[in-house]
Amino acid sequence: MAPTDSTTARLYTPRAAGAAGIAFAVLLAAAIVLMRIAIPSGDGAKAAIDPGDRWAVRLALEIVPFAGIAFLWFMGALRAHVGEAEDRFFSTVFLGSGLICVATLFVAAGAAGTVLVENPPSDFGREYAYTVLATYSMRMAAVFVLATSTIGRKLGVFPKPLALLGTLVGLVLIVVGSSVPWSELVFPAWALVVGIHILRSRVQSQP
Numbered sequence: 001m002a003p004t005d006s007t008t009a010r011l012y013t014p015r016a017a018g019a020a021g022i023a024f025a026v027l028l029a030a031a032i033v034l035m036r037i038a039i040p041s042g043d044g045a046k047a048a049i050d051p052g053d054r055w056a057v058r059l060a061l062e063i064v065p066f067a068g069i070a071f072l073w074f075m076g077a078l079r080a081h082v083g084e085a086e087d088r089f090f091s092t093v094f095l096g097s098g099l100i101c102v103a104t105l106f107v108a109a110g111a112a113g114t115v116l117v118e119n120p121p122s123d124f125g126r127e128y129a130y131t132v133l134a135t136y137s138m139r140m141a142a143v144f145v146l147a148t149s150t151i152g153r154k155l156g157v158f159p160k161p162l163a164l165l166g167t168l169v170g171l172v173l174i175v176v177g178s179s180v181p182w183s184e185l186v187f188p189a190w191a192l193v194v195g196i197h198i199l200r201s202r203v204q205s206q207p
Helices: 015-038 051-082 088-116 123-155 160-175 183-205
Strands: none
Touching: 015 051, 015 088, 015 183, 051 088, 051 123, 051 183, 088 123, 123 160, 123 183, 160 183
């Protein structure tokens, strides 16, 4: 039975937190795919979107806040998985990059939403949205992935292949993230793999 004294009582990680990485991966990937399809990027892309694709933009804008919420749960699940032995330096980088990543993701979504209200539509909202997403949000995601993988490798809570995968994903997001369309999908793909690993670890640790 859990202690009730105020000096010894503690909160325990909800079981649902183990699936937060999977939920975040699915939601973010869906939002990115919808945006990429409905709002093409590049110099030759038109500012106006096809009327038949406006639903995709609206749906993506509705998905992004829930993806951000799931990401915060994912961060909590990662910290719970690491335990109390995490290094203060790497944990600071981990938290800072994760929070900035979510904030810039919301900014990118807000900028993308301007293509629905501007009349006539301009290139500014589209270009600004993709600049924030690919150049800033994904670079912070790269720092988050690298910090998480380093913590997991040093403390032995991640298997070596998973830590190596995180290093590769972080390098891809830093080096080619802003120049190769669709490369941002490697971030939710990594979150999906890590979420499955955390969920399996929690299931195996339960009696």
